[in-house]
Amino acid sequence: MSVLIIAEHDNKSLKPATLNTVAAATQIDADVHLLVVGSECQTVVEQASQVAGVTKVLVADNAVYEHQLAENVSKLIVEIASGYSHILAPATTTGKNTLPRVAALLDVAQLSDVIKVVSPDTFVRPIYxxxxxxxxKTTDTVKVLTIRSTGFDPVASDGGNAEREVLSQAIASDRSRFVKEQLAESDRPELTAASVIISGGRGMGNGENFKLLEGVADKLGAAIGASRAAVDAGFVPNDLQVGQTGKTVAPDLYIAVGISGAIQHLAGMKDSKIIVAINKDEEAPIFQVADYGLVADLFDAVPELEKSL
Amino acid sequence: MKILVSVKRVIDYNVKVRVKTDHTAVDLTNVKMSMNPFCEIAVEEAIRLKEKGVASEVVVVSVGSKSCQETLRTALALGADRAIQVETEDGLDSLSVAKLLAKVAKEEAADLVIMGKQAIDSDNNQTGQMVAALLDYPQATFASEVVIENGEAQVTREIDGGLQTLAITLPAVVTTDLRLNEPRFASLPNIMKAKRKPLDVKTPADLGVEIGSNVSIVSVTPPPQRAGGIKVGSVAELVDKLKNEAKVVS
Structure with missing residues (x-):
């Protein structure tokens, strides 16, 4: 039996979360296939076939798959599912959108956000x-899993030489239509892929003050994040949110600025290697998880930090 | 247009979760329970659509033991018209819940099913998608805006890196994200009125659904604790530590 992985990509490049998912798959079985479903996605296919540990790349390149809508992509996956013991996707918004449909159509469970493979039928995932x-432990004949990238170190993006197989099925999605997309344009790394993150909380006071973090982010090549409190207060858009209801991150360095450290925020960042907290309230719970805590007014400390880097 | 909204009773969002000492489950005894926050947003959205005259009826459904009637009454107090409890044990697996909800949606001939994107207990983020797949309906998950027009729902979705807008033909399933709306509070007169609104109880057998799962829990443990670190006295000391001790800044 083999493992099928749904590759994460935007028709132009293979996204890093795929590499973490391949790492999880290789702990299950040695025969790992990557499905690239998209439109005019040849570069992605090239990259996919180089990924270490991948034995075969399945390619469904058709205009009907341009926006990777859950309705038709799930049907395509179900059509090719026989012969696979496991079907995996990164636990991104794309994977989370599509894979539960696959599980339901196959009449099996889905285990979401897996962080550890104990054995081919036993998996660990966070709850609450x-x-x-x-x-x-699952005895389903096909095991459907989404993989949280922070749980697995990525495999190398090169060194592999997978064979390719073209899938000709063109399944239309006639009741779901793509209208538009507004992607935040930024030179900074994506939150879930960044090795350094600086996040602001309610203590930032307003959205304008998030500019203070940009100076530090520029010097460290960091992504900018936010707590739910900052999002709820309307300071910044929701896609910056780190926490239970936002993104889960585990960078080498996480700097929390003006964040009190609500359980909901800690859930999204407590696996970071080094945590720094800057907060003027020395009782803030964030200090209980911080490797380095600085009790200071962020409006003094952050500009000073920027200068000293 | 008829809207079906599912609601789940979970540990209140502000309660500190504790794992049972025998590591079999999370301890739910004497813990405050509430409506899952994402379900509150789903109820609110449905009521707003009714207030705008887009929807004619809002039906709420919950799957679980008798205690979930409390959650249904809350939804009725917020403005839903009637409620259905599907009587099962608590903590049923997502696929079984999805099968029951799909059946209810079909029986009710709901034009739109609105659900929370995930419940804050099991954090699965899958039941809505499963309901849509079982009914072969289109879906729009993680919604931050819903506009109903000409038999279609135009839904703006929160995706990694930004927003995406899809147009889906009704009947359809929408799951809610945080920024869709800010749920209201129930007023006392509405809480009183909700006690008289209809609440039907059905069983999986009534719906012709066989429930069961091949997944079992091996253990539930507390997360590894992170040891607290040190306080530094100045920005200069912080930078020095990051460079020379943690070596995460060069």
Missing amino acids: AGNAIATF
Whole structure:
């Protein structure tokens, strides 16, 4: 039996979360296939076939798959599912959108946000926003899993030489239509892929003050994040949110500025290697998880930090 | 247009979660329970669509033991018209719940099913998608804006890196993200009125659904604790530590 992985990409390049998912797959079985479904996605196919540990790349390149809508992509996956013991996708918004449909159509469960493979039928995933860690065993004939990237170190993006197989099925999605997309344009790394993140909380006071973080982010090549409190207050858009209801990150360095450290935020960042907290309230719970805590007014400390880097 | 909204009773969002000492589950005894926050947003959206005259009826449904009637009453107090409890044990797996909800949606001939994107207990983020797949309906997950027009829902979705807008033909399933709306609070007169609104109880057998799962829990443990670090006295000391001790800044 083999493992099928749904590659994460935007028709132009293969996204790093795919490499973490391949890492999880190689712990299950040695025969790992990557499905690239998209439109005019040849570069992605090239990149996919180089990924270490991938034995075969399945290519469904057709205009009907341009926006990777869940309705038709899930049907395509179900059509090719026989012969696979496991079907995996990164736990991104794309993977989370599509894979549960696959599981339902196959009449099996889905285990979401897997962070550890114990054995081919036993997996670990956080529940209650990471406040509890659950181990599940499944006897489903096909095991459908989404993989949280922070749980697995990525495999190398090169060194592989997978064979390719073209899939000719063109399944239309007639009741779901793409209208538009507004992607935040930024030179900064994506939150979930960044090795350094600086996040602001309610203590930032307003959205304008987030500019203070940009100076530090520029010097460190960091992504900018935010707590739910900052998002709820309307300072910044929701896609910056780190936490239970936002993104889960685990960078080498996480700098929390003006963030009190609500359980909901900690759930999204507590696996970071080094955590720095800057907060003027020395009782803030964030200091209980911070490797380095600085009790200071952020409006003094952040500009000073920028200068000293 | 008829809207079906599913609601789940979960540990209140402000409660600190504790794992049972025998590591079999999370301890739910004497813990405050509430409506899942994402479900509150789903109820609110449905009521707003009714207030705008887009929807004619809002039906709420919950799957679980008798205690979930409390959650249904809350939804009725917020403005839903009637409620359905599907009587099962608590903590049913997502696929079984999806099968039951799909059946209810079909029986009710709901034009739109609105659900929370995930429940904050099991954090699965899958039931809405499963309901849509079982009914072969289109879906729009993680919604931050919903506009109903000409038999279509135009839904703006929160995706990694930004926003995406899809147009889906009704009947369809929409799952809610945080920024879709800010749920209202129930007023006392509405809480009283909700006690008289209809609440039907059905069983999986009534719906012709066989429930069960091949997934079992091996253990539930507390997460590894992170040891607190040190306080530094100045920005200069912080930078020095990051460069020379943690070596995460060059």
